[in-house]
Amino acid sequence: MKRWPLAGPGLTYLTVLMVIPLGLVLSYAFLRRGRFGGVVYEPTTENLTRLADPLYADVVLHSTWIAALTTVLALLIGYPTAYVIADLPRRRQTIALIAVVLPFWTSFLIRVYAWIVLLSGPGWLNKALRAIGLGPVDVLYTDAAVVIGLLYAYLPLMILPLYASLSRLDPQLREAAANLGAGPWTTFRTVTLPLTLPGALTGCLFVFVPSFGNFVVPELLGGGRSVMVGNLIRDQFLKARDWPFGSALALALLAVLMLLLFAQAWAARRYATR
Amino acid sequence: MTNTPNRLLTRLPFWLTYVFLYAPVVVLVAMSFSAGGSPYAFEGFSLRWYGELAGDDEILHGLVNTLIVAAGSAALSTVLGTLLAVGAGRDNRSRLLEAVTLLPAVVPDLLLAIGLLVFYAAVQLTLGLHSVLLAHTVFGTAFVAALVRTRLAHTDPSLEEASRDLGATPPATFVRITLPSLAPGIAAGALLAFTLSVDEFVIAFFTAAPTEPTLPVVVYSMVRFGVTPEINALATLLLAVSFTAVVAAQRLTRTTDPGAPEATK
Amino acid sequence: MRGMRAVSAVVTGLALLLLTGCGEGDNRSNGPDALDPKADITEQSLTVSIWDGYSPEDLPERVKKDLGVPVKIAHHATNEEIMAKLTVGGTAGSHSGVDVAFVSGQYAQALNEAGLIEPIHADLIPNLKNLYPEARQLAYDKGNTFSVPYTWGTTGICYRTDFVKQPPTSWNDLLKPPPALKKKVTMMTTERWLALPALKVLGHSVNTTSDQEFAAARALLLDAKKNLLAYDDTTFGDRLTKGESAMAEAWDGWCPTSDPKIEFTVPKEGSDLWVDTMVVLKSSRNKEAAHALINYILDPEIHSWAAENILYKVPNKAAMEQLDPKVVEANTPLRMTPAELLKGESIVDVGEAATKYTRLSTEVAAGS
Numbered sequence: 001m002k003r004w005p006l007a008g009p010g011l012t013y014l015t016v017l018m019v020i021p022l023g024l025v026l027s028y029a030f031l032r033r034g035r036f037g038g039v040v041y042e043p044t045t046e047n048l049t050r051l052a053d054p055l056y057a058d059v060v061l062h063s064t065w066i067a068a069l070t071t072v073l074a075l076l077i078g079y080p081t082a083y084v085i086a087d088l089p090r091r092r093q094t095i096a097l098i099a100v101v102l103p104f105w106t107s108f109l110i111r112v113y114a115w116i117v118l119l120s121g122p123g124w125l126n127k128a129l130r131a132i133g134l135g136p137v138d139v140l141y142t143d144a145a146v147v148i149g150l151l152y153a154y155l156p157l158m159i160l161p162l163y164a165s166l167s168r169l170d171p172q173l174r175e176a177a178a179n180l181g182a183g184p185w186t187t188f189r190t191v192t193l194p195l196t197l198p199g200a201l202t203g204c205l206f207v208f209v210p211s212f213g214n215f216v217v218p219e220l221l222g223g224g225r226s227v228m229v230g231n232l233i234r235d236q237f238l239k240a241r242d243w244p245f246g247s248a249l250a251l252a253l254l255a256v257l258m259l260l261l262f263a264q265a266w267a268a269r270r271y272a273t274r
Numbered sequence: 275m276t277n278t279p280n281r282l283l284t285r286l287p288f289w290l291t292y293v294f295l296y297a298p299v300v301v302l303v304a305m306s307f308s309a310g311g312s313p314y315a316f317e318g319f320s321l322r323w324y325g326e327l328a329g330d331d332e333i334l335h336g337l338v339n340t341l342i343v344a345a346g347s348a349a350l351s352t353v354l355g356t357l358l359a360v361g362a363g364r365d366n367r368s369r370l371l372e373a374v375t376l377l378p379a380v381v382p383d384l385l386l387a388i389g390l391l392v393f394y395a396a397v398q399l400t401l402g403l404h405s406v407l408l409a410h411t412v413f414g415t416a417f418v419a420a421l422v423r424t425r426l427a428h429t430d431p432s433l434e435e436a437s438r439d440l441g442a443t444p445p446a447t448f449v450r451i452t453l454p455s456l457a458p459g460i461a462a463g464a465l466l467a468f469t470l471s472v473d474e475f476v477i478a479f480f481t482a483a484p485t486e487p488t489l490p491v492v493v494y495s496m497v498r499f500g501v502t503p504e505i506n507a508l509a510t511l512l513l514a515v516s517f518t519a520v521v522a523a524q525r526l527t528r529t530t531d532p533g534a535p536e537a538t539k
Numbered sequence: 540m541r542g543m544r545a546v547s548a549v550v551t552g553l554a555l556l557l558l559t560g561c562g563e564g565d566n567r568s569n570g571p572d573a574l575d576p577k578a579d580i581t582e583q584s585l586t587v588s589i590w591d592g593y594s595p596e597d598l599p600e601r602v603k604k605d606l607g608v609p610v611k612i613a614h615h616a617t618n619e620e621i622m623a624k625l626t627v628g629g630t631a632g633s634h635s636g637v638d639v640a641f642v643s644g645q646y647a648q649a650l651n652e653a654g655l656i657e658p659i660h661a662d663l664i665p666n667l668k669n670l671y672p673e674a675r676q677l678a679y680d681k682g683n684t685f686s687v688p689y690t691w692g693t694t695g696i697c698y699r700t701d702f703v704k705q706p707p708t709s710w711n712d713l714l715k716p717p718p719a720l721k722k723k724v725t726m727m728t729t730e731r732w733l734a735l736p737a738l739k740v741l742g743h744s745v746n747t748t749s750d751q752e753f754a755a756a757r758a759l760l761l762d763a764k765k766n767l768l769a770y771d772d773t774t775f776g777d778r779l780t781k782g783e784s785a786m787a788e789a790w791d792g793w794c795p796t797s798d799p800k801i802e803f804t805v806p807k808e809g810s811d812l813w814v815d816t817m818v819v820l821k822s823s824r825n826k827e828a829a830h831a832l833i834n835y836i837l838d839p840e841i842h843s844w845a846a847e848n849i850l851y852k853v854p855n856k857a858a859m860e861q862l863d864p865k866v867v868e869a870n871t872p873l874r875m876t877p878a879e880l881l882k883g884e885s886i887v888d889v890g891e892a893a894t895k896y897t898r899l900s901t902e903v904a905a906g907s
Binding site: 401480485495 | 615
């Protein structure tokens, strides 16, 4: 049943254009910086020790916080939404799902740009607030704007896996729980929630990973007043031309993501065996 | 189910989500028809920005580049990804394959972008459109392989065995039996690879030649250089095209066999 | 399960590190290439990377018509963006495909030290004679040995007269604006210009490398951040016109002074002299055509276009003398003479200390 030779071209391709480039960039973390970018082939660990510098540690922490906040908000908004969608009649489910994904099909950058127009001082949010007699708010170019932008960009990635696990849920399970005298909340807590947890975890991962490494949203909606690890990495390569340190930061970013992947796998296994 | 006020209350987050998702879209579409240049005030209906968009060589150049890259990388990804999945077969122990196909999903695009930039420099590959195409084929291949693999797990291996028992050569079995049964997975993979490539920004930003930006790269510099109402017109057109495509795909899957939508390449 | 697989993939990747420890050749080859003044430039073609809106839109057509050289224009948003593309390939290959790049003086200096640009063959650019004598002796490149100035100017405060009651005279007016202007001020984010207002207020050089001076500047900049709307290098003029902001740290030419409500001033503590230059890449295979293009741009007819349309001063005496007096009248920065400009301190490349500027800007951007 194995036809490994067929897999050859694809595997070679991914090895040459993905595994080697990633390996290359991560290996630079252990080399010295070239004066004008690039690296000098002298092994060193100083790039890794620089990571302990509170300045960079703070940025990594700050990014973790922003990405985590985005993920939690996506879960809080996405769960009830997916829940209602899964409860709709079949045809309307399709429409509702398409409606979730549709804005996703314009350009990502245009979606981010739209929030500049909405949130800026003379923008539409403040126009609407003024119409109902509320004062203007300065949201654009704050961390709040960054979280809104990330949430907007990745919310569908939370809703879709949640919907997938909610729609697979057998409605009879809930009925059975209700018949056994469980209230709606108890039913939700003891039946629905545990069964949809894997979907929720997948959704969290899908939102957290791209949020954590993002540099476009902090730049455009954060007005350069907020730095995330993605900006820092990009700046090391583009501005400071300090590739080794950029690579060290990339290693740190991967380490945080791996930690999360482990946590997710562990949580998923725990619930699967219960 | 329950009484009405309660039901309304549970549905409130649902409606708020759609308000959140569509508020920016509504503003973009409305402002694309505004005669004025300010994004903050509607100054009368006009198709002016659509005219300007049609005459904007930089955007058109970016659009053509994007379509070339997306079509090319989707085609290449489909071939490589399908072969990869079929080659690995239904063997559940092919951990290596899973790892390799999962990598683009868990590694931030920024890392892949930088890795490729450094790699291209190391092998002295001149940047151009081809460098973006090659880069986009990386995640395209991975996604196609993942989707075809899922499909493979749901197909019946006995069909292939029967074909072989009846004397068909392995290539004939592959073309007549295996490929058709995988068609929906392959088509979905091709479509996904195309869609992801069209909107990909970070990798294109790092690996495109300065003279050959893709549309997202052009949009990025437009956004950074200030608010241009042309972007609203562009967004509206993109939405219209996606909407039509989605509706058409829906129609297609409903009228034909649900398992066999046309591959778009 | 997912986690395990991903990890094993990364381990595979890390294992490959060991395979990639290949060496790199010496990057330096600074000497000029032998150029053939009689080369048929119509056989060559050029790729030019320049800031968006920084050259006449019909430049490619004109060059094709007058010189017979096909030109492709690429746009970069910032110095850093083009530097990344130019430096990544090293000297060995025409990695970026760019023949002529427009970069600021200190970046040209860095490119030269890295051996990435071709020395200027003055004999191929007779129009160098049109430049002001001052423009031939600039600090980052005395005698135009590797770069030719395209525009020059200074950095100051650009403000709306209807929002700013007291016309600014000091960098302190930008760094410590009155309460009414809170969240109405923008500053630039490119490292050297981010540091400039604070360094000047403190009486330090814009090319400082002293840690003590950086520490003092950092404190000032972090303080200023509280009143800032955003850091902005590209759209500060747009924001002022739209009324989103009231005051901005700005390059003179990008301050939209043609708007009667907007004025530009150079603070009393002084400022910089920056120069945007044209350089020919070492990796170019079209160096003769590249020189011909630079010579063509230094033609007063063409060069005066830049001054009239992008409102930046050009270091070209003949071109400046041809300017439409009405344009000069409406835009104060265009009236600055070379002597006035030279009062500004030239920004030069600071070598390894450049990382200190990067660190400073990270500290300011990440701090609160």
